[in-house]
Amino acid sequence: MLTEFLALFDLHGVGDYLPALMRGAATSLALTFCIILISLPLGLLIALAKLGRSRLLRSCASIYIEVIRGTPALLQLFYIYFVLPSFGIRFDPFVAGVIGLSINYSAYLAEVYRAGIAAVPRGQIEAAKALGMSRRKMLRLIVLPQAIRVVIPPLGNYGISLFKDTSLVSIVTVKELIFTGQIISSTNFQYATVFTIIGAIYLAFSYPSALLVRWLERRMNVGNKAKPIDHGAPDAAVGAP
Amino acid sequence: MIRLEGVNKRFGDHQALEDVSLSVAKGEVLCVVGPSGSGKSTMLRCINHLETVDSGSIYFDEAPVYQNLGNRRRRADSDREVEAIRAKVGMVFQSFNLFSHLSVIENITVAPIHVLGLSLSDATQSAYALLDKVGLRAKADAYPHELSGGQQQRVAIARALAMQPEVMLFDEVTSALDPELVGEVLRVMRTLADEGMTMVVVTHEMGFAREVSDRIVFMAEGRIVEEGHPAAFFAAPQQARTRDFLRSLWERNRQLGGAVSL
Numbered sequence: 060m061l062t063e064f065l066a067l068f069d070l071h072g073v074g075d076y077l078p079a080l081m082r083g084a085a086t087s088l089a090l091t092f093c094i095i096l097i098s099l100p101l102g103l104l105i106a107l108a109k110l111g112r113s114r115l116l117r118s119c120a121s122i123y124i125e126v127i128r129g130t131p132a133l134l135q136l137f138y139i140y141f142v143l144p145s146f147g148i149r150f151d152p153f154v155a156g157v158i159g160l161s162i163n164y165s166a167y168l169a170e171v172y173r174a175g176i177a178a179v180p181r182g183q184i185e186a187a188k189a190l191g192m193s194r195r196k197m198l199r200l201i202v203l204p205q206a207i208r209v210v211i212p213p214l215g216n217y218g219i220s221l222f223k224d225t226s227l228v229s230i231v232t233v234k235e236l237i238f239t240g241q242i243i244s245s246t247n248f249q250y251a252t253v254f255t256i257i258g259a260i261y262l263a264f265s266y267p268s269a270l271l272v273r274w275l276e277r278r279m280n281v282g283n284k285a286k287p288i289d290h291g292a293p294d295a296a297v298g299a300p
Numbered sequence: 301m302i303r304l305e306g307v308n309k310r311f312g313d314h315q316a317l318e319d320v321s322l323s324v325a326k327g328e329v330l331c332v333v334g335p336s337g338s339g340k341s342t343m344l345r346c347i348n349h350l351e352t353v354d355s356g357s358i359y360f361d362e363a364p365v366y367q368n369l370g371n372r373r374r375r376a377d378s379d380r381e382v383e384a385i386r387a388k389v390g391m392v393f394q395s396f397n398l399f400s401h402l403s404v405i406e407n408i409t410v411a412p413i414h415v416l417g418l419s420l421s422d423a424t425q426s427a428y429a430l431l432d433k434v435g436l437r438a439k440a441d442a443y444p445h446e447l448s449g450g451q452q453q454r455v456a457i458a459r460a461l462a463m464q465p466e467v468m469l470f471d472e473v474t475s476a477l478d479p480e481l482v483g484e485v486l487r488v489m490r491t492l493a494d495e496g497m498t499m500v501v502v503t504h505e506m507g508f509a510r511e512v513s514d515r516i517v518f519m520a521e522g523r524i525v526e527e528g529h530p531a532a533f534f535a536a537p538q539q540a541r542t543r544d545f546l547r548s549l550w551e552r553n554r555q556l557g558g559a560v561s562l
């Protein structure tokens with residue numbers, strides 16, 4: 060079994076297509092960075108809209124989140140690349156991929172932010188209010204700095220899964236890692252070799268990133284290791300009738 | 301300075317405040333006592349707009365904070381007015397609520413800088429003066445989780461004072477503390493009272509109420525049952541409900557061998 064498997068490998072000609080694979084990897088990374096750059100702030104805006112006081116903005120944010128999370132990312136990419144051109148809106152494949160996955164990820168990240176903001180204790184908000192802070196100042200000075208500590212690890216994990224999900228963009232003919240591999244292997248038929256190399260490239264980025272996220276998570280936990288406040292039985296001092 | 305007129309507040313089926321009227325004069329130290337669930341904290345929170353009232357009016361410096369216009373119409377102040385009032389009213393909470401991501405000095409300076417518009421150096425300078433006052437200058441760079449409950453509460457008092465409030469509201473500020481830490485917080489409050497700060501103190505510390513307050517208000521079931529001078533209040537309560545309350549405290553104190561300060 061093992062020997063049969065190993066026999067599938069043929070490192071002949073690797074040197075010829077390795078540069079193309081590296082270009083594909085660079086494209087995958089570029090996609091990841093562009094999408095992170097857009098979806099991180101976009102997700103936060105959507106989360107703030109969902110938590111805000113305007114009913115209109117709240118419903119818009121909810122609909123956005125539900126629609127995006129309720130449909131496949133592939134479908135969203137198809138829409139942008141194949142349906143929008145019928146309305147005269149045309150993007151090149153890379154831009155279409157960035158827009159599609161940014162929209163997709165922003166909906167998920169919005170929920171991460173929302174959970175992080177909701178995790179800020181009520182007492183912190185009341186204290187900020189009692190000091191006369193406006194909602195905006197409270198958000199900027201108290202709520203977001205505390206929420207960020209909570210959301211950094213999950214955001215990191217989304218970043219890693221985004222790097223893998225950029226392979227979806229091959230469907231709109233972006234020559235990222237997977238699509239490049241398909242092109243190469245369909246001419247030299249060395250499927251095992253090509254896709255194993257691709258797997259190794261993905262791992263080479265994902266695994267160190269996962270370690271980094273885990274390290275961050277530990278660091279955040281150390282920072283947050285607040286002594287649990289003993290709320291005790293506050294009324295114990297009174298002989299309540 | 302603060303005046304409540306016919307304030308009602310209900311949470312679902314529970315009538316938290318029923319026709320509460322009260323006024324607090326400048327420089328007065330008012331202690332609010334009563335069994336748990338009697339609406340003491342709710343009243344305090346209404347003054348600071350952390351709760352909205354269902355009906356009735358609350359005035360701060362004779363300007364309405366909240367006014368019931370009758371006929372189910374009411375006038376709630378704009379956000380800006382509410383914030384302006386809160387900036388003048390200091391509040392200290394039972395659970396301290398220090399900002400966990402900020403150091404002690406930052407906790408004290410954040411609102412003066414961003415709400416009052418003080419410069420960093422001015423705010424820091426007065427923050428150190430306040431830390432001296434509460435005896436915690438050495439902890440300026442510590443984070444809240446590194447402090448004991450009593451220390452956290454003293455920082456919380458300093459944080460509220462940094463806004464140079466006209467009145468301080470204390471919401472059961474010693475109830476979450478270990479007994480041996482209560483004294484240090486009460487000492488700070490006593491100093492404030494001696495300096496003439498206007499204070500409304502919701503408390504279970506009867507010793508403090510008796511010795512420090514100018515007037516005591518006793519609440520039960522959302523109503524103000526009795527109010528009076530502390531000496532008269534403890535020596536000769538007028539209402540049966542007050543006598544029951546004081547008797548239960550007294551019995552509890554005797555069972556504990558005098559451990560509860562009365």
